[in-house]
Amino acid sequence: MIAFLNGCVAAKRTASALIDVNGVGYEVGMSARSLALLPQAPQQVLVHTHLQVRDDSWQLFGFMDSDEKECFERLITVSGVGAKVALAALSTYSPAQLAHHVAQQDVAAIQRIPGVGKKGASRIVLELKGSLVASDDDEAATVPAAPDSSHALATEALLSMGFTSAECELALKGAPEEAAEAALIQYALKRLGTDGA
Structure with a gap:
């Protein structure tokens, strides 16, 4: 398991970034939020990662903080939610905001995530309620x-x-x-x- 990458930003793409670690370039899929926080090339960066292994491919996903990584890993456990939808969710809401909407069973807010319909939003609320933890300061997440x-x-x-x-x-x-x-x-x-x- 590749838990994180510590290297230099080589390039930013529309939905991913290239991280140069000692001469090896890793392409990591990222949310719009993480891409916006990513420094410009060739600055040094630490990216938390999740490696998804399938029969036909290996995909690496990157996050600028551990909360976003944990939220991503929770989301992909939901039936019908793949990595693409999970990244869309994290591009729409911060982990704290998403946790708040799930805790409040706000299906309408979850439906604002691109690619998530009413049934999908209901599944996310049902399967993640109680497992997504907002920050200690709930007001900060809801303001x-x-x-x-x-x-x-x-x-x-x-x-x-x-x-x-x-x-x-x-x-x-x-x-x-x-x-x-x-x-x-x-x-x-x-x-x-x-x-x-």
């Missing part, structure tokens, strides 16, 4: 709920336009926290160079 809902809806809209989760995250970075969904989409499109055209 950003309203802005993040707008951010999540804006992200979903941008994804439906064909942008990647990483592009969405970077385009929305620095957006006004209290902005409505429509304003966030306009802000992101300007940063992406489309101006909504």
